[in-house]
Amino acid sequence: MAIRNIVKEGDPVLTKVCRPVEKFDDKLRTLIDDMLETMDANDGVGLAAPQVGILRRLFVIDVGEGRFEFVNPRIIKTSGMQESSEGCLSCPGEFGITRRPMFVTVEAYSRYGDRFTINAEGLFAKAICHENDHLDGVLFKEHVIRMEKR
Ligand code: NI
Numbered sequence: 702m703a704i705r706n707i708v709k710e711g712d713p714v715l716t717k718v719c720r721p722v723e724k725f726d727d728k729l730r731t732l733i734d735d736m737l738e739t740m741d742a743n744d745g746v747g748l749a750a751p752q753v754g755i756l757r758r759l760f761v762i763d764v765g766e767g768r769f770e771f772v773n774p775r776i777i778k779t780s781g782m783q784e785s786s787e788g789c790l791s792c793p794g795e796f797g798i799t800r801r802p803m804f805v806t807v808e809a810y811s812r813y814g815d816r817f818t819i820n821a822e823g824l825f826a827k828a829i830c831h832e833n834d835h836l837d838g839v840l841f842k843e844h845v846i847r848m849e850k851r
Contacts, residue, residue, distance in 0.1 A: 733772075
């Protein structure tokens with residue numbers, strides 16, 4: 702396992718649409734382990750593959766409910782609304798109030814290619830939306846109602 706460099710805002714890699722993961726192999730599992738380690742080392746609650754320079758549809762999340770890995774995720778349902786503070790490891794020191802769904806249902810694959818479905822709410826739901834946006838080249842600022850000073 703290794704801590705990888707996090708790509709910062711301004712790098713064009715963060716504006717690209719990522720391609721699906723095709724091979725559920727050891728290389729993928731090493732990438733996921735590295736992403737988890739990189740997220741933890743930076744006190745993040747989520748990290749998407751493009752943030753470590755890999756243009757594949759994959760992210761990891763840990764909002765305190767355990768570590769979750771989402772390969773080829775698809776948000777299939779959203780409901781409700783939350784307004785809360787949000788930031789991103791690719792935009793250090795910047796925070797803003799965003800509007801996100803309160804509940805999301807997401808379908809994804811594990812590191813071994815097994816499909817699963819998760820219902821998430823609150824912070825977990827927000828993190829899923831945030832990370833999923835990264836896979837389409839979208840940063841949280843596009844959802845910000847107002848930036849915060851900290
Ligand atoms: Ni982010």
